[in-house]
Amino acid sequence: MPYINIKVTKENGEPTTEQKAKLIEGVTELVSQILGRNRSSTIVVIDEIDMENYGLGAKSIKSIRESK
Numbered sequence: 001m002p003y004i005n006i007k008v009t010k011e012n013g014e015p016t017t018e019q020k021a022k023l024i025e026g027v028t029e030l031v032s033q034i035l036g037r038n039r040s041s042t043i044v045v046i047d048e049i050d051m052e053n054y055g056l057g058a059k060s061i062k063s064i065r066e067s068k
Contacts, residue, residue, distance in 0.1 A: 001037075001042070002041070002042045004031065004042070004044045005047065006023060006047070007047045008046065008049065009051060010048045
């Protein structure tokens with residue numbers, strides 16, 4: 001049973017519900033085609049990460065983007 005975890009940042013109202021549905025569908029299809037796995041047993045989880053919840057170079061991405 002494949003378990004796929006997608007992590008994306010939440011920016012500018014994205015990903016939308018429609019975009020997430022397309023990601024789930026597309027990744028499931030890709031795993032089915034490439035690995036020959038059953039679509040009905042493929043799990044896809046999307047974790048949305050707030051911009052202030054990750055950093056680069058000792059600063060949050062939110063603060064980096066705000067300073068530009």
